[in-house]
Amino acid sequence: MEDYQKKMQALSEIIMGLMVTSLGLMREDVKWLKPNNGSKPPQALLQLNSYPVCPDPSRAMGLAPHTDSSLLTLLYQSNTSGLQVLHGNSGWVTVPPLAGALVVNVGDLMHILSNGRFKTTLHRAVVDKAEHRISVAFFFGPSRDAKISPLIKLTDHDHPPLYRPVTWKEYLGVKATYFNKALDLIRTM
Ligand SMILES: O=C(O)CCC(=O)C(=O)O
Numbered sequence: 709m710e711d712y713q714k715k716m717q718a719l720s721e722i723i724m725g726l727m728v729t730s731l732g733l734m735r736e737d738v739k740w741l742k743p744n745n746g747s748k749p750p751q752a753l754l755q756l757n758s759y760p761v762c763p764d765p766s767r768a769m770g771l772a773p774h775t776d777s778s779l780l781t782l783l784y785q786s787n788t789s790g791l792q793v794l795h796g797n798s799g800w801v802t803v804p805p806l807a808g809a810l811v812v813n814v815g816d817l818m819h820i821l822s823n824g825r826f827k828t829t830l831h832r833a834v835v836d837k838a839e840h841r842i843s844v845a846f847f848f849g850p851s852r853d854a855k856i857s858p859l860i861k862l863t864d865h866d867h868p869p870l871y872r873p874v875t876w877k878e879y880l881g882v883k884a885t886y887f888n889k890a891l892d893l894i895r896t897m
């Protein structure tokens with residue numbers, strides 16, 4: 709488990725770097741991503757999900773629709789389908805498990821950091837009538853003291869910052885109270 713977490717941490721940092729550079733920025737524009745001069749390293753949480761067999765899946769939900777509060781989430785799912793994402797006019801779309809593949813979910817903090825360029829993903833988990841399903845979610849977030857706000861280089865007169873600065877801890881508090889309305893609550897305009 710420890711080894712898994714270390715590998716997920718390293719992979720998250722690589723994906724995070726690629727996402728930042730895809731916005732035309734440098735990794736250095738996100739100070740806490742490459743900790744030096746005493747700044748704390750990025751944090752993460754591992755969550756193990758277990759969905760028992762359900763005789764009538766139409767009458768139960770494994771995990772209610774939500775967005776993750778992380779920057780990004782690396783999700784391993786066993787070979788039973790269950791994860792669904794809300795996709796425009798298509799409604800809930802199943803993300804089938806692929807052997808050897810992980811699902812990468814954009815979380816709320818990435819939405820904030822990118823000033824809405826990367827959209828947080830609304831998703832849910834449904835249950836199966838024949839198979840017990842498990843999934844392992846690795847939530848990657850910023851260092852404890854980092855205030856996450858839209859990256860300054862992504863904002864200008866025409867693109868003002870849409871969100872106020874928050875730490876991960878503060879944001880989790882807002883989320884615990886307001887759930888799927890949390891992102892709207894820290895919106896500045
Ligand atoms: O089990 C799944 O596929 C989804 C899990 C999930 O969304 C979560 O742990 O936040």
Ligand SMILES: [Fe+2]
Pocket residue numbers: 774775776831
């Ligand atoms: Fe999730």
